[in-house]
Amino acid sequence: MKNLVKLLPVVAALALVSCKKDQSAEQIVTTDSLAVASEPATAVASEPVSTAPTTTVALSESTFEFGKVKKGEQVEHIYEVTNTGTNPLIISQVKPGCGCTAPDYTKDPIMPGQKGKITLKFDSGNFDGLVNKQAEVFANVEKSPIVIGFTADVQP
Known part of the structure; x- marks a missing residue:
């Protein structure tokens, strides 16, 4: 927990440095959060599917x-x-x-x-x-x- 508190200022500083002139640090965090949320979901294992020709x-x-x-x-x-x-x-x-x-x-x-x-x-x-x-x-x-x-x- 102490390490996370120490890293917080570093992360904030990096966000400010990486901002474009017309973006604030808040916009970067919001954009990054959306990017993570919009990643495709991991596929869930489905039921077994046979590739063999069908029969009765x-x-x-x-x-x-x-x-x-x-x-x-x-x-x-x-x-x-x-x-x-x-x-x-x-x-x-x-x-x-x-x-x-x-x-x-x-x-x-x-x-x-x-x-x-x-x-x-x-x-x-x-x-x-x-x-x-x-x-x-x-x-x-x-x-x-x-x-x-x-x-x-x-x-x-």
Whole structure:
């Protein structure tokens, strides 16, 4: 803090020296502040985008019902994915809605006519009652992400 106080007169002096005849130090500070504020914002990371040719996919189901689950129990369900298109299906990411759900999926390209798997593992430890969770599946399909989900009735 003491160093900042010592630097303040130096900064003010530099601003005065660098002024044009028709500008005051206040105008320079205002102009510099605007220049900083008008810089372009840093890009925010976006969702994964596949550059592979698109294909089509069929899911065994988009939602699954676990039914009654004892609190603290860990359950999982496997969703079967079939490549119904003419190009290889590439699943680039499965993004669950929260940390209670852990995904796993076929990492290798799924050839036309072949099947792959997406597994969602649910930890019921922090829940009571009805739970509805979803995950987004990013793949080289026209309408990505594909949303899959499950419900569970967590019992004490």
